Amino acid sequence: MRHFGLIGFPLSHSFSQGYFKDKFERENILNAQYDNYPIANISEFANLWSMDESMEGLNVTIPYKKEVIPYLQFPSSVVKSIQACNCIRKFNGALYGYNTDVIGFEHSLLPFLKTHHTHALLLGTGGASAAVAWVLQKLNIKYQIVSRAADADKLNYEQVTPALLAAHTLIINTSPLGMYPNVNEAPAIPYEAIGPQHHLYDLVYNPSETLFLQKGAAQGASIQNGLDMLHIQAEKSWEIWNATTPIEQ
Numbered sequence: 001m002r003h004f005g006l007i008g009f010p011l012s013h014s015f016s017q018g019y020f021k022d023k024f025e026r027e028n029i030l031n032a033q034y035d036n037y038p039i040a041n042i043s044e045f046a047n048l049w050s051m052d053e054s055m056e057g058l059n060v061t062i063p064y065k066k067e068v069i070p071y072l073q074f075p076s077s078v079v080k081s082i083q084a085c086n087c088i089r090k091f092n093g094a095l096y097g098y099n100t101d102v103i104g105f106e107h108s109l110l111p112f113l114k115t116h117h118t119h120a121l122l123l124g125t126g127g128a129s130a131a132v133a134w135v136l137q138k139l140n141i142k143y144q145i146v147s148r149a150a151d152a153d154k155l156n157y158e159q160v161t162p163a164l165l166a167a168h169t170l171i172i173n174t175s176p177l178g179m180y181p182n183v184n185e186a187p188a189i190p191y192e193a194i195g196p197q198h199h200l201y202d203l204v205y206n207p208s209e210t211l212f213l214q215k216g217a218a219q220g221a222s223i224q225n226g227l228d229m230l231h232i233q234a235e236k237s238w239e240i241w242n243a244t245t246p247i248e249q
Contacts, residue, residue, distance in 0.1 A: 006036050162190050
């Protein structure tokens with residue numbers, strides 16, 4: 001039996017385990033198993049591989065996307081660049097690290113992009129924010145990061161004015177605001193300045209339509225949540241784990 005899984009802490013609302021369970025059943029994949037590994041400290045990471053020699057790959061979620069990097073023998077160029085890893089493959093005894101968030105985000109965003117989406121507001125500064133920023137740079141979309149505290153590189157939410165929103169027609173929420181069970185929360189931006197020219201992307205997928213997205217839709221904006229991104233990055237993980245040689249990224 002080939003073993004795969006997800007590390008993070010906690011893992012009470014894991015998308016990946018259910019996705020791969022359904023995938024294995026749907027595609028009649030009988031020799032693979034996917035489990036959750038809610039490790040309380042990254043120091044437990046090495047034990048997962050030594051205890052189970054059939055372990056071939058892991059996905060990585062909060063809070064270990066950065067902390068896992070020192071354990072990798074071969075982090076990809078993207079992982080080195082954004083300092084976040086969410087997919088690991090064991091090959092010939094060595095651990096290769098990838099970031100499939102960048103692939104999931106880019107491929108899910110592209111169908112919604114219009115020619116006027118040249119400037120973006122990036123809400124949040126976590127590991128997912130780094131992946132989104134990498135993609136925006138690749139697509140030549142200028143972006144401004146918004147966080148709770150301003151510094152030389154970031155604005156705070158009080159600095160997001162209607163004029164700023166008018167100039168930034170792509171708004172991406174990478175923060176957990178609005179995630180279940182806190183469904184009544186939303187980034188504090190002047191939603192009245194949003195219009196049909198805007199596209200709002202929320203990486204949160206539970207609920208399927210967050211308050212952030214509801215407020216944008218009410219103003220005529222196009223909206224999307226992070227579910228397609230998760231599907232794409234999960235399939236990319238499976239591709240990485242099944243390639244005959246380690247994939248370059």
